[in-house]
Every structure is written in C-alpha cells, then in structure tokens.
Amino acid sequence: AQSVTQLGSHVSVSEGALVLLRCNYSSSVPPYLFWYVQYPNQGLQLLLKYTTGATLVKGINGFEAEFKKSETSFHLTKPSAHMSDAAEYFCAVSSHSGGGADGLTFGKGTHLIIQP
Amino acid sequence: DGGITQSPKYLFRKEGQNVTLSCEQNLNHDAMYWYRQDPGQGLRLIYYSQIVNDFQKGDIAEGYSVSREKKESFPLTVTSAQKNPTAFYLCASRPGQGGSPLHFGNGTRLTVT
Numbered sequence: 001a002q003s004v005t006q007l008g009s010h011v012s013v014s015e016g017a018l019v020l021l022r023c024n025y026s027s028s029v030p031p032y033l034f035w036y037v038q039y040p041n042q043g044l045q046l047l048l049k050y051t052t053g054a055t056l057v058k059g060i061n062g063f064e065a066e067f068k069k070s071e072t073s074f075h076l077t078k079p080s081a082h083m084s085d086a087a088e089y090f091c092a093v094s095s096h097s098g099g100g101a102d103g104l105t106f107g108k109g110t111h112l113i114i115q116p
Numbered sequence: 117d118g119g120i121t122q123s124p125k126y127l128f129r130k131e132g133q134n135v136t137l138s139c140e141q142n143l144n145h146d147a148m149y150w151y152r153q154d155p156g157q158g159l160r161l162i163y164y165s166q167i168v169n170d171f172q173k174g175d176i177a178e179g180y181s182v183s184r185e186k187k188e189s190f191p192l193t194v195t196s197a198q199k200n201p202t203a204f205y206l207c208a209s210r211p212g213q214g215g216s217p218l219h220f221g222n223g224t225r226l227t228v229t
Contacts, residue, residue, distance in 0.1 A: 009156065032215045043120075043206055043220030044159075051215040090158065094215070104218065108158035 002027040006107035019078040023091035032094040033074040086114045122221035137192045139207035148190040153204040
C-alpha cells in the first residue's frame with residue numbers, strides 16, 4: 001500500500017517570499033512522484049515529476065522539488081512567490097510495480113495563499 | 117491541440133434522476149480515469165479503464181457506472197443510488213502505467229437538489 005501526506009491544508013506566504021509545500025509518501029517499492037496545480041474550477045495541471053535519475057527536478061512556473069529517499073519526502077519549492085501562484089497543489093505517488101489503478105495515489109492538497 | 121474534453125462544465129439535476137457526464141480524449145491514451153473532488157478531501161478514484169471494453173471499480177464506485185466502448189470516450193453515469201452526488205468530477209487519461217503522468221480535463225461541477 002502507498003500513501004501521501006501533505007502537511008498543511010493551507011499555506012500563506014508573502015509575495016516575493018519562498019514557497020515551501022511539504023509532501024511525504026510511503027511506498028514499499030521505488031516511487032514515481034508528481035506535483036500538480038489546480039486553479040479554481042479547473043482540472044489539474046502537471047508541475048513536475050520524478051521518475052529516476054537526478055533527485056532535484058525542475059518544473060514549470062519556476063517550481064522545483066527534491067526527492068529525498070531517506071526522508072521519504074518530495075517537497076515543492078519556489079524561491080519567490082508571485083500572486084499568480086495562488087492555487088491548490090497536489091502531490092501524488094505512483095509505484096513502479098503498478099497494481100490497482102496503476103498505483104496512483106493523491107494527497108489531500110495544499111491551498112497556497114499569496115499575500116501582497 | 118490534443119486534450120481531454122469534459123462536458124458540460126456545470127450540470128444541475130433533481131434528486132432521483134440519473135445523469136451522465138461526458139469525457140472525450142484525443143490523446144490516443146489507453147487508460148482513463150474518473151475522480152471525484154470534494155473540499156478538503158483531495159481526489160478520490162471512482163472508476164478506471166486501462167483498455168477498451170474493460171473497466172475496474174475505484175475506491176468510491178457505489179452509485180456510479182461507466183462504459184468504455186471506444187478508446188476516446190469514457191462517460192460516467194451518476195445514478196440515483198449515489199447518496200451525495202453534488203461534487204466536482206474530473207476525468208483523466210494517461211498513455212501507460214508507472215511514470216507517465218495523468219492528463220486532466222477541466223471538470224464538471226454537478227449540483228443535485
């Protein structure tokens with residue numbers, strides 16, 4: 001079984017400040033890891049993904065995430081927040097071994113608030 | 117451009133009525149998925165299909181039904197047996213398993229009164 005925990009259902013940062021959204025996962029096999037962003041009343045858009053190789057992954061809109069196996073974490077960061085970053089962010093894990101719905105599991109999401 | 121089209125964007129129904137949500141993709145993806153989204157609960161899997169004419173129940177399949185007669189189409193029917201049908205419904209697809217990400221439609225917001 002696998003699971004995803006996103007710490008903090010709401011995170012508030014000032015415009016220009018560092019954004020840090022936390023994601024921890026559990027998986028009995030090597031994972032694939034994803035971050036998605038959702039704007040109000042829209043679908044989810046892929047920000048970045050980790051499959052194999054380099055553990056620091058760069059995505060769209062200036063976001064990046066680092067896979068840390070020892071900490072079972074995949075935190076999302078952005079050096080400087082912009083008002084347009086305000087949205088819901090979801091972390092997801094998929095296992096190499098598949099199983100079930102290809103083993104894709106989502107966290108409950110973190111709502112990012114940007115203060116001017 | 118390739119993508120996933122969900123229609124309609126907003127849907128209103130009276131309690132006791134069945135309603136069908138449309139999902140069409142032109143990405144040539146084999147696998148398709150239906151998720152339900154409620155505030156604070158993330159995404160919950162309703163049904164998924166990895167190949168035409170085959171589909172499996174997800175975590176919350178009760179009160180829902182699907183069909184997969186064509187690769188491009190994966191309609192979801194919300195039946196009168198679904199006790200709390202008001203929600204945001206998302207359709208997604210992916211080309212294969214494992215490391216390929218899901219591609220999402222823009223969702224259908226269903227309100228049942």
